[in-house]
Amino acid sequence: MTGPRLLPLVGDPPPERRDAARNREALLVAAQALVEESGPEHVTMEAVAARAGVGKGTVFRRFESREGLMAALLDHSEAAFQGAVMTGPPPLGPGAEPMERLLAFGRSRLESTLRHHALIRAAGRAGSRSYAVWSFTAMHVRYLLEQLGVEGDLPLLTTALLAPLELPILEQQLIVDGFPVDRVVDGWADLVHRVVRTPDEPGEPGQPGQPG
Amino acid sequence: MTGPRLLPLVGDPPPERRDAARNREALLVAAQALVEESGPEHVTMEAVAARAGVGKGTVFRRFESREGLMAALLDHSEAAFQGAVMTGPPPLGPGAEPMERLLAFGRSRLESTLRHHALIRAAGRAGSRSYAVWSFTAMHVRYLLEQLGVEGDLPLLTTALLAPLELPILEQQLIVDGFPVDRVVDGWADLVHRVVRTPDEPGEPGQPGQPG
Known part of the structure; x- marks a missing residue:
């Protein structure tokens, strides 16, 4: 044939x-x-x-320009990160529990942003918040929140988890405030737990008003 | 005399x-x-x-420059915002419950950032995230979290609440994703409630292991 x-x-x-x-x-x-x-x-x-x-x-x-070259380098490393998330080993890749994957995502994202810190700055506006990067990370975090059974406005909760991982915020915490990386990672994990846990509605799941 | x-x-x-x-x-x-x-x-x-x-x-x-003039205009409006927070009428100013003040702060901050959107861009890096502005808002939010009895790493929880109110995040939500302002405000209020509520630790506040 x-x-x-x-x-x-x-x-x-x-x-x-x-x-x-x-x-x-x-x-x-x-x-x-x-x-x-x-x-x-x-x-x-x-x-x-x-x-x-x-x-x-x-x-x-x-x-085209120095910024364009830096943005292409960022794209390259971004593709590697996306590959690790989609097909790499757990806990970042598939196979771990959703909460474990979410925490691994946050730590890995934070470390990769710090590693490419100067590159992100050098790539200027084009590189720092490209729509493709934002939408991949948002899609992934939202998927994990769904897996965790989180209720509410998931796109906005997703943004709330991603916003503290943005470079200007990390620069504020690590450089201006001088917090160690581990503290920032732990803080993000605490935020995740607060966002994910079910609200403790009084009277639920038992009958309301039942004494004893 | x-x-x-x-x-x-x-x-x-x-x-x-x-x-x-x-x-x-x-x-x-x-x-x-x-x-x-x-x-x-x-x-x-x-x-x-x-x-x-x-x-x-x-x-x-x-x-000195056009950017300097725009930054001075922003400073001016920032001073007005700070005055409203510190000595203005409730719920933004003193006199309301801490949760009411926190929600009023978020809405007002978001509205003021949107109103000065083009000015923040025009002021460039100098204007968009000045340390003075960040530290005033951080101090205020942290104070309210303390008033609400929130436990944990308060500086990091404060950052987690402020990060989604930054201009690039708001632009993403309102312009790129096209969400209405009210939805973003409600999303922020939901985040605040998730961050503030006490974790539902099993057995607390009663004695652990006590039946009935």
């Missing part, structure tokens, strides 16, 4: 596109190495080009 | 400083009027100078 392929298959890019993808990958690897060596604030488009062995023009053609 | 005043009294600025303060006030009033008429994004330093009847150089001398 396998005759000659007359048309390219889906997911089978033509050679030029494959080259472009390899090129892009090489530039991202070079940029990532430079970021790790000296911090994103010291990485120039020239240095990335030199490291990858291409002309500066190629870097600008692929990423 | 009132002889001739040989030295200026405390709080009694010399004539030059009084003039400077009046001057600054006139410029802020002019800028505020222009912002209300056409939005902060259309207000230029020239227009403010013309409206206040001074030279453009005076506006730059007082505020």
